[in-house]
Amino acid sequence: MSNYYGAVQLTAELVKIDSTNPTGNESEVISFIASWLDKEGISYELQEVETNRSNLIARVKGHGKRAPIVVIAHCDTVPLGEGWTHDPLGAEIEDGKMYGRGTSDMKAGVAAALYALKEVKNEMLPGDFVVAVSVDEEGPSMKGIMKMIEDKVIDKYTMVIAPEPTSLDIIRAHRGVMWYEITTHGKASHAGHAERGVDANHAMAEIICELKSAVNALPFDHQLLKKSLLSIGKLQGGAKTNVVPDKAVAEIDFRVVPPMDARDANELVRKAVSRAITFVPNATVEIKNLGLERDPVETPSDAEVIQRITKSYTKVVGNPPVQDGYVAYTDAAVTSWILGNKNAVCFGPGNLEQAHSIDEWASVKEIELCSEIFIDMALTE
């Protein structure tokens, strides 16, 4: 058993506590972490996000010789779902894998960071090492990280690590996410007199084709994030086979890569839609943003946080880590996006394929390695 097996045991204890979101039920896991910290004599504060939902910020103070390192780890998980062959709250270990909801995403990351905090609590640290446990990362508004930003737990210069399941790769780029609802209006008529109507479904079909070609024609391919992607998540139109439809509604998800930003994405959508609607005379269209409007973000490959992870990783593992991009938006991405922070990445045990899946698991070895790397980072000047 390695010296870091404590991180694995702590992961198991966290997995056994149900903290699925929805319904936003993180209070039990937060109380567990609070009493664990009490027992270890590590100080922390609770930060109320909404009734019964609090972030927890635990800190071992350093001497200000390096900027604080803040590990932002979310403690909510997606719902358990059905079809498991292992107990989703059982944390069973088999062939070096721990099974359970939230093992990869991301109770292993929470535990690796907390265990590191315990291991360095009596050391003279060159800078603060902070574990900030967030709630509601899996929710659409990511209220936990928003509260941390509002209350200045982190700022533009903090080194931020979100221990998402990255298989211990460094994730330094995230696609932006834009959501739209597009509604076309036409005029209903009997299909036998289709020339008297205006076909809203036809207008929507033209719009979809135009949007797809506009996105496919984008001239750039990002090194880590590849191409921008657009999909039609939901489509509704018409009532009956023999009636020309007067209304169609589509919901669009647009994943944007640099150099585009949210504004460019809006512009592309607006232009493509205006072009397409002219193909169906007398049809009209409305575009509504569905509340998700997030820029793509990228941390430079030589950022201090990346240099520090690389140094400690290489020392522990024996070779340097891989740098990559991510398809999902995370607390690290929000940090870069809202604060303009250029020192925020994801780095953690478990892999993204396991996140949100049935029979989710995380590698026991990676949990131990991650904790060892965090400890080395905390101690390094």
Ligand SMILES: [Zn+2]
């Ligand atoms: Zn996650």
